[in-house]
Amino acid sequence: MSRQHKALIIKFSNISNQPRIYRQILFLKDSFDIDTAAFNSQISPFISNHFNIKIPFLPYGLIDKFLWNIPPISKILLKRCGLLEKDYDLIIAHDPFTLQTSLQLSKKNNTPVLHDAHEYTPLQFEHNLLHRFLNYIWDYICKKYMRCVQATITVNQGIADKYKVNYGTECEIINNAPFFHELKPSPTDPNKIRMVYHGVAHSSRHTENMIYLMNHLDERFHLDLLLLNDGSRYYKRILELGVNNPRISFPEPVPMPELPRVLNKYDIGLYLLMPTSFNTFMALPNKIFEFIQARLAIAVWPSPEIARIANEYSCGLVSDDFTLEPMSKKLNALTADDISKFKTNAALAAQELCAERNREMFLNIVGRLISKD
Secondary structure (H helix, E strand, O other), X not given: OXXXXXXXXXXXXXXXOOHHHHHHHHHHOOOEEEEEEEOOOOOOOOEEEEEEOOOOOOOOXXXXXXXXXXXXXXXXXXXXXXXXXXOOOEEEEEOXXXXXXXXXXXXXOOOOEEEEOOOOHHHOOOOXXXXXXXXXXXXXXXXXXXXXXXXXXXXXXXXXXXXXXXXXXXXXXXXOOOOOOOOOOOOOEOOEEEEEEEEEOXXXXXXXXXXXXXXXXXXOEEEEEEEEOOOOHHHHHHXXXXXXXXXXXXXXXXXXXXXXXXXXXXXXXXXXXXXXXXXXXXXXXHHHHHHHHOOOEEEEOOOHHHHHHHHHOOOEEEOOOOOHHHHHHHHHOOOHHHHHHHHHHHHHHOOOOOHHHHHHHHHHHHHHHHHHO
């Protein structure tokens, strides 16, 4: 691959806070001129051109995505934003929503399309009765278009297996690990065990369980919640639930690249994700890898992909089920030595679970596609 190659990354959402896309741009920047197409967002100085593809006068979300999946409308929209005149050597289509549009663009020069499926989109709205009917639309999109792309990647093996069973698609695995940080585990104070969670407070994930857990833990345990303020009622509810507990604090969130360094002072990365859908049951989110890069022990409910990481690398504890009592018993039984051993193992795991490893795999896939072009 050489610098004259051009790539387009397309996603039907705002990509300003999308770590996976941010890392792919960094992976590609030395060999590609990179354009992005998304809703009102530009996330990197390494981008040559950004195309705002949001449909005017429409709210963000499903209406935009639906219209982009109607071929005649999609062609008009591509021409309006200037993408139809562009030539690319590679198109990276994020989520099945973008497949029809990406394949339409690819026809001009027979450009290979790399589909990043992320999670299992056909069940994305499984937990929401009002949106569940849309799953039929995304199922149709997957059946029609996934077989037409040159390669598909996803975030873990469980989701890859689901795509294989339902659509016959072979997915390669690129997880959501951040770049390697040169850090050492911080000392563990046996009298004050510092736990941390960072991210969005979301009702479907039942973030409040981490607040309720503190009522079951002994006085050694303290919890910091670095929550993104989305202005929602649920976010405010979480603040109200925790404000009167002296062992719960709400520090300001920090930028994504700084997370491992800031989190390094803690002992345990806590994540209690309620399995309200297939995707939440099978989740393997950024924060697990960020905890590990921060050299923290992790404490998690038994979501299979998250539990696999904890058990394979012996870097944390996994509760017996998705309730508070088993988790509280395991945490209360921990000694400072136990936590230190988990943190030491996390430091070893951090060398493997990092974006540098993913970069090599990702560029091998891209190189394969470009060589076929």
